[in-house]
Each structure stands twice: as structure tokens, then as C-alpha cells.
Amino acid sequence: MRRKLVAGNWKMNGSLAENQTRLTQLVSALKNKEAIDVAVFSTAPYLFQCKSLLAASGISWGAQDVSEHASGAFTGEISTAMLEDFACDYALVGHSERRELFHESNEVVADKFAALLKSSVLPVLCVGETLEQRESGDTMTVIIEQINAVLAKSGIAGFKKAVVAYEPVWAIGTGKTATPEQAQEVHKAIREYLAQFDADIAEALQIVYGGSVKPDNADAIFAQHDVDGALVGGASLNSNDFVKICNAAG
Numbered sequence: 008m009r010r011k012l013v014a015g016n017w018k019m020n021g022s023l024a025e026n027q028t029r030l031t032q033l034v035s036a037l038k039n040k041e042a043i044d045v046a047v048f049s050t051a052p053y054l055f056q057c058k059s060l061l062a063a064s065g066i067s068w069g070a071q072d073v074s075e076h077a078s079g080a081f082t083g084e085i086s087t088a089m090l091e092d093f094a095c096d097y098a099l100v101g102h103s104e105r106r107e108l109f110h111e112s113n114e115v116v117a118d119k120f121a122a123l124l125k126s127s128v129l130p131v132l133c134v135g136e137t138l139e140q141r142e143s144g145d146t147m148t149v150i151i152e153q154i155n156a157v158l159a160k161s162g163i164a165g166f167k168k169a170v171v172a173y174e175p176v177w178a179i180g181t182g183k184t185a186t187p188e189q190a191q192e193v194h195k196a197i198r199e200y201l202a203q204f205d206a207d208i209a210e211a212l213q214i215v216y217g218g219s220v221k222p223d224n225a226d227a228i229f230a231q232h233d234v235d236g237a238l239v240g241g242a243s244l245n246s247n248d249f250v251k252i253c254n255a256a257g
């Protein structure tokens with residue numbers, strides 16, 4: 008039985024004061040939430056704050072991106088070892104905003120995933136299709152290409168210590184959500200694809216859905232067999248909404 012993971016992607020939002028309120032509210036509202044995994048992804052400057060306010064709360068924290076390089080002349084980048092210093096449990100790789108706005112290729116995303124595997128930080132690999140790709144029937148072709156780049160570098164064993172987030176690009180920040188059936192169809196197809204390489208790893212893999220998850224649609228999405236939680240953007244900035252989504256997960 009896979010545990011559900013509900014993770015909040017704060018994107019480039021927050022401040023010391025705002026985060027203090029948000030994190031304190033989460034810690035008190037999510038007390039005794041042992042049945043699910045909960046995480047927040049803050050921007051790098053606030054990882055220290057997450058570490059100090061979330062340590063011992065049972066809530067995890069992570070980064071929204073990481074460098075594929077270990078150290079050196081990469082101005083502005085942040086290494087896996089630096090994320091380890093702040094006790095991050097997770098890091099996103101290949102979020103569609105990174106792929107689109109910062110032109111990250113499947114290969115770069117796969118290098119970041121491989122770098123994380125050498126650390127104690129779990130990669131959360133984001134995959135998903137644009138509206139154009141969905142409408143032309145290419146959803147799974149695109150997702151399999153994104154996954155194949157990771158398989159080529161890290162093998163199926165890489166998915167033993169990772170999470171996959173299916174995030175249809177057309178549903179991110181748009182208020183449009185994939186129907187629970189659309190999400191289930193893709194999650195099942197991802198699991199079946201990976202099962203060809205290792206059935207046990209595919210069965211145990213947490214595959215979370217992301218794309219305008221809100222308190223009023225979370226129940227139906229979480230009821231799907233292959234949906235193991237959510238990556239939540241906008242709604243994670245509102246503690247009440249985020250807590251409601253966590254409660255819907257278990």
C-alpha cells in the first residue's frame with residue numbers, strides 16, 4: 008500500500024514573516040498526520056527557516072530545483088550537498104516552469120535527477136504534456152521521452168528512491184484541472200511503462216498529480232487508484248486550503 012504525499016510548491020513566493028505564519032499554522036494543524044507524507048518546497052533562501060520550524064514536526068521540506076554540478080564556477084546555482092546541509096528531504100527536478108522558462112532539456116533534468124540520487128535528497132521528477140501535445144494525442148509519447156532520459160542515466164533503480172509528479176502543463180496555475188479519470192489514465196500508463204523494467208519498483212513508486220489541485224477537487228483525484236497524492240502550487244500558499252488537501256489525502 009503506497010503512502011500518499013501532499014507537497015506544496017511555493018514557487019517564488021514568501022517572505023520570512025509570511026513563511027513563519029504559514030509554517031507555524033501547518034505544524035499545529037497537521038499534528039498527528041502520520042498516515043501521509045507532507046512536504047513544502049520553498050525557495051532556497053528560506054530552507055534554513057523551514058529546517059528550524061519544521062524539524063521534529065513530521066513535515067518535510069525541499070528545494071524547487073538543484074544544480075546537476077557538484078561545485079565550482081556556476082554562479083547562482085545550488086548543489087545537492089548544499090540541500091543536504093539544510094536537511095532537505097526532496098528536490099523538484101524538471102518542473103514545467105523550469106523546462107519552459109529556463110529551457111531545461113530532458114537531459115539536464117536527468118542529470119539533476121542523477122546528481123540527487125548520489126545524495127540523501129529524493130528527486131521529485133515532474134513530467135507532463137502541453138495542451139497542444141495532448142490535443143495531438145502525444146501525451147504519453149512526451150512523458151515517455153521525459154522518463155526515458157532519466158532511465159538512460161539512472162536506470163530503473165533510480166526510481167526506487169524518487170517520486171514522479173504528473174503535471175499536465177495546461178493545468179498548472181490555470182484553474183483547469185485534469186479530470187480524475189484523465190489523471191488516473193496517465194498515472195496508470197506511467198506505472199505500466201516502468202513496470203516493464205521492474206514491476207516491484209513501479210508498484211512502490213509514489214506518483215503524485217499536480218495541476219490546480221484545490222480542496223474541492225482533491226477528494227476525487229485522491230480516490231484514483233494510481234494517484235498517490237498531489238503537488239500543489241497556488242493552493243499551498245493558503246494554509247487552510249493546503250491543510251484541507253492534506254486531510255483529503257488521509
Ligand code: PEP
Nearest residue numbers: 179180217218219240241
Ligand atoms: C505546480 O506549480 O506544481 C502546480 C501544480 O501549481 P498549481 O497547483 O497552482 O496549478
